[in-house]
Amino acid sequence: MKCCTMTAQKFWMIGSCTTVLLFALTIGLLWPTISIRYLLYPQLKLKNHTINYENWKETPVPMYLEIYLFNWTNADQLYNTSVTPNFVEMGPYVFLEKHIRTNVTWSNDETTVDFYQKRVWHFVPELSNGSLEDEVTNVNPIVAACGYTSRYLSNAMKFAINFLISGERGPFFVTRTVNELLFEGYDDALLKVIRASNDPTFPKIPFDRMGWFYSRNNSETYDGKFRMFTGVDEITKLGILQMWNGKKTTNLYRDNCSDIRGTSGELWPPIENNEKPDISIFAPDICRNIDLKYDSEVEMLGLKGHKWVADESVFDNGYKHPEMSCYCSAEKESCPDLASGVFNASSCKWHSPAFVLFPHFYLADQVYLENLTGMNPQKEKHEFTVALEPQTGIPLKVSAALQINLLIKPWQGITKFRDVPQLFAPVLWFRQKAELTEELANQAKVATNLPSIGSWIAYGLFGLGILIAISSVLCYIFNWKRTEENDDGQEQPILDD
The missing domain is CATH 1.10.287 (Helix Hairpins)
Known part of the structure; x- marks a missing residue:
């Protein structure tokens, strides 16, 4: 057949x-x-x-906040010009961090979403090097703020500031426990006087105790209100912020440096066609964006990704990179007013003398290290990096490290500052770390x-x-x-x- x-x-x-x-x-x-x-x-x-x-x-994803504080070991020699201020790093003091979105409201067409972000921290002693009862000595931030505020005041107002910060009410240094300096806060007599005076000379301070993270733990409103694109209409806009506190700009810096752009750091759009564009994170703590540039290919838990890093241009104010001159806080004709590597965040932080940089002056001009000892900048430890799986935008690994410094100098007419050296005194630095879990890696x-x-x-x-x-x-x-x-x-x- x-x-x-x-x-x-x-x-x-x-x-x-x-x-x-x-x-x-x-x-x-x-x-x-x-x-x-x-x-x-x-x-x-x-x-x-x-x-x-x-x-x-x-x-x-488990997130950890590692905080290092600087102890000023020879603070009692501040007025001795032959002694260089020395700082010793203490820590890390490690906290488990969780982010919870609250008051989530969708637009009618679901292309944007409004939300608040509650951050919760819990101390993890087994991962920490030290106790929350450790004592640390450093500059009194309220006194430093009074000196900084005086720079544009009349002689009569400077006389008032001299009176305010004289005696026990305004010591130049404070020694407090780690817990007091961070989350618990501590009573400060000078702070109470300033808050009670309602003097427009001083910025309106929204807290009643001094602490770098005081009133932030479990707060739904501290970070502000965000409006973000959902990617419903255009996937390339997923996670990109449109507004912060109801505005598209912060109005704190010149030109486009005030624009709200980039992501909040946790939700990213997919990157098409294997491109490697610059990416941006909006950091509400300093009221500005941090731009990162492509660095290299990475692999983690069997997933290939792209790594971006923040380079020396991030905290420049036109000193080396003219395009960053819009971050200069001085009058335009006086810019740049800082050597590269240190950012003046005072307009974001109640006009206090807060300056932000990478830890240990990493990538900063060497001039900042001339007036102090104890710094040891290291690329592996102090770099600001983000690694993403490009097809999904899933973060593989994040290591966001920043340092807070306070400016002290001989402010004209302020007796307590008369003979002090000009110095960006390191107060603390922190690193927010997160790595993809194996469960999420399998989903990816x-x-x-x-x-x-x-x-x-x-x-x-x-x-x-x-x-x-x-x-x-x-x-x-x-x-x-x-x-x-x-x-x-x-x-x-x-x-x-």
């Missing part, structure tokens, strides 16, 4: 092979786009019940493997098409041989004359 007729077999062979191979080619070409746009991206958009929303509303692997799944299906169908073609050829040959054998075996009839 023939497996198929010659003509039918030809049509079957050609039709089947063509159909399967075309199907394989179609899947191979279209599946990567289809899988990303119609399977992956819908889960990345910030909407109720999507994977990204569930991971965003309460941070699923499924997403990143979607395009290759289509490729494997295409390869399988292509192989099936080849198998069908081979089978058809074999069937054709077998059928042809059977026909030949039958023709040769037939005898011709004998005709009698």
